[in-house]
Amino acid sequence: DQQVKQNSPSLSVQEGRISILNCDYTNSMFDYFLWYKKYPAEGPTFLISISSIKDKNEDGRFTVFLNKSAKHLSLHIVPSQPGDSAVYFCAVRHTGTASKLTFGTGTRLQVTL
């Protein structure tokens, strides 16, 4: 069963506009939610995380929103830049098994000029 879903495999956004990447999860026992960015031929790079006790976390151009009632996580990138073009994975950490991350299947973001 897929506990973490990223339903949009790809997204194209113009430079300067907002990019919104979405992630849905099924299990209420997740305590931390993370976003990773991955370029080709490189490993994923940590971007931003949020605790289950919060609903928003900001870091520069990146903001993560958590809607626990809807079991929905989103990443906003404002303004989008061409260097943001990459595959974005959401990941969740399960309470009690902190070492294991469950990843979504990823969304490929293309920022166009």
Added chain:
Amino acid sequence: KAGVTQTPRYLIKTRGQQVTLSCSPISGHRSVSWYQQTPGQGLQFLFEYFSETQRNKGNFPGRFSGRQFSNSRSEMNVSTLELGDSALYLCASSLASGGTRGYTFGSGTRLTVV
């Protein structure tokens, strides 16, 4: 500070063979996790080692095994390779087990089974 180093970067093996992949974590990191990335399944957790002990294991068959040495370096072994084992294998390290910033990943080993 050196990152997570995985060797080799690329590997081609034949069905039925076995393979060993190596991971050197960031200096001082004691936790090492392994993930398999395939186009259809995304990243899937294989196992985590902390201080030479396996702390957590994913849903993979017993053909997948690992170990961690006293210097925190880790190896992953896959025996009796199948075509479906073709994937990017990623190693990630962390100071402690878990952590709110997740792990630092290496660039991976691309395994192709023919």
